[in-house]
Amino acid sequence: MVDLKSGQALSLWQKSMLEQVRGSDPDLTVRQLAILLTVYLDPPPHTVRGLASHLNVTKPVITRALDTMGIMGLVARRRDERDRRNVLIQRTVKGSEYLERLGDLVVEQAREIG
Amino acid sequence: MVDLKSGQALSLWQKSMLEQVRGSDPDLTVRQLAILLTVYLDPPPHTVRGLASHLNVTKPVITRALDTMGIMGLVARRRDERDRRNVLIQRTVKGSEYLERLGDLVVEQAREIG
DNA sequence: TTACACTGTTTCACAACCGAAACATTTGAG
DNA sequence: CTCAAATGTTTCGGTTGTGAAACAGTGTAA
Numbered sequence: 227m228v229d230l231k232s233g234q235a236l237s238l239w240q241k242s243m244l245e246q247v248r249g250s251d252p253d254l255t256v257r258q259l260a261i262l263l264t265v266y267l268d269p270p271p272h273t274v275r276g277l278a279s280h281l282n283v284t285k286p287v288i289t290r291a292l293d294t295m296g297i298m299g300l301v302a303r304r305r306d307e308r309d310r311r312n313v314l315i316q317r318t319v320k321g322s323e324y325l326e327r328l329g330d331l332v333v334e335q336a337r338e339i340g
Numbered sequence: 341m342v343d344l345k346s347g348q349a350l351s352l353w354q355k356s357m358l359e360q361v362r363g364s365d366p367d368l369t370v371r372q373l374a375i376l377l378t379v380y381l382d383p384p385p386h387t388v389r390g391l392a393s394h395l396n397v398t399k400p401v402i403t404r405a406l407d408t409m410g411i412m413g414l415v416a417r418r419r420d421e422r423d424r425r426n427v428l429i430q431r432t433v434k435g436s437e438y439l440e441r442l443g444d445l446v447v448e449q450a451r452e453i454g
Numbered sequence: 455t456t457a458c459a460c461t462g463t464t465t466c467a468c469a470a471c472c473g474a475a476a477c478a479t480t481t482g483a484g
Numbered sequence: 485c486t487c488a489a490a491t492g493t494t495t496c497g498g499t500t501g502t503g504a505a506a507c508a509g510t511g512t513a514a
Binding site (some may be wrong): 248280302 | 344345346347349350351353354355357358360361362367368369370371373374377378380381392394395396421439440442443444446447451452
């Protein structure tokens with residue numbers, strides 16, 4: 227299924243990056259995208275601390291990325307009622323749609339290579 | 341060979357993004373990465389004008405990205421002697437190595453999925 | 455030669471991101 | 485109750501990227 231040569235991998239990345247750059251949507255940074263993907267693909271719960279550790283970045287990086295993507299409607303925050311120090315990061319409909327489009331886009335580009 | 345499901349595509353992206361973010365190398369922006377990949381994968385010659393048109397961004401974006409990546413040693417600039425208005429963007433050994441690593445990294449993550 | 459068209463670059467004011475450190479809130483242990 | 489530990493956020497100073505517009509250098513055609 228997924229047997230990728232190095233050259234094909236780079237070509238896939240180029241095509242996908244180009245699609246994202248050319249589009250009118252505001253670009254997400256690489257870090258923001260990594261956070262978004264982790265929130266949607268890894269099992270919850272997701273906390274600021276956990277994401278920071280997982281990505282090997284500082285906590286403020288996560289807070290700021292959540293601010294930005296929160297405004298865009300791609301993720302939501304909620305306090306953990308069991309331990310009110312924690313903030314739980316949650317998925318949104320808009321975020322799901324965004325990633326669905328991204329996935330389809332990559333698949334599309336992959337098909338053009340094979 | 342390359343038959344990617346949407347979920348697999350997103351998982352591949354997540355893993356690759358995480359590898360890039362976690363690394364100590366300074367992150368390239370999505371735009372910078374798109375430029376770098378285009379210079380190395382599409383046939384030369386590459387000009388500022390051409391890249392700007394290809395990525396659908398303004399010329400200063402290309403100039404600045406080339407400044408940054410030039411300092412990093414990932415690309416080089418040279419004036420076109422046939423038409424000295426043009427600047428030709430050239431590959432470097434360091435840039436080749438950088439993309440080689442990126443390609444291997446994506447292939448590696450793809451293998452873990454299949 | 456003179457005027458114009460075309461390159462890539464620089465400038466401007468502004469917004470976004472960064473790491474480190476200080477901060478407020480909440481929890482839990484003594 | 486009190487104080488230390490843990491959470492996420494905000495502030496600080498500095499760096500980098502942005503679009504629009506002005507810019508300098510080069511080619512081209514009248």
